Amino acid sequence: MKLLLVCSAGMSTSILVNKMQQAAAENDVTAEIHAIAESDLQQHVEGSDVVLIGPQIRYLEKNIRQTVEPFGVKCDVMDQSAFGMMRGDQILEQARQLMK
Template sequence: MKIILVCSAGMSTSMLVQKMEKSAESKGLSAEIEAVPESQLSNHLDGTNVILIGPQVRYLAPKIKANAEPLGIKVDIINQMDYGMMNGEKVLEHALELAK
């Protein structure tokens, strides 16, 4: 499973990626999780299952959905509270739910 978090610069989102990776590891899941700025997203779509958008760039959702959903990639916005609290487990669960 490949999950991409989209952000503007990637600082806080990369911390969230680490927490999600720890959560995946504890569940015995094999997941490739990375944070990329929206400007580079098109270079990372191959093999991606889920794209989660940081709440601070939620305005990008329609554009990202238009590009990713035709490729079968699920797209959603990260819950503001889970993002703010860096709740990697909750964000990972959200991605897994979308991927079903």
Template sequence: MKTIMLVCSAGMSTSLLVTKMEKAAEEKGLEAKIFAVAEAEAANHLDEIDVLLLGPQVRFLEGNMKKKLEPKGIPLAVINSVDYGMMKGDKVLDQALDLMK
């Protein structure tokens, strides 16, 4: 079971993407816990995740989050803007899985 956290401004725009990612994981036969939080809540969940994906609108958090996650060995990336905008759950899931290899 892998745990993937998505972070956006309010945690709402990524909730549809989470649903699409969950569907893509199910189709691949993967067990994954995928959830979205607002940027203000992100720090509360850093000990429970395997990977963190930032929504394009909060890419400015990348440097600060890397400082917190690198010592824990947790990968982080900004979600591709096109995949995010088109809500391509399968592509974003693949991005998360690639980071965890």
């Protein structure tokens, strides 16, 4: 499963990536997870399975969905509480639910 975490600059989500990778390893989930800036999404979306949008840029959800839909990529805004608490396990589970 290839996941992209999208935020305004790709910085706030980089901490979350590490926590998600740890949760994936603990649960035997194979996941490639990257944090990127919204401005870089077009270059990275192809081949991805899920795009999760940082709550701070939820106002860009419509544009992001239009970018990822032609590639068949699932998309959602990250749970704000899980993001704020840096709960990588919960965000990983959110992505896994989108894959179903």
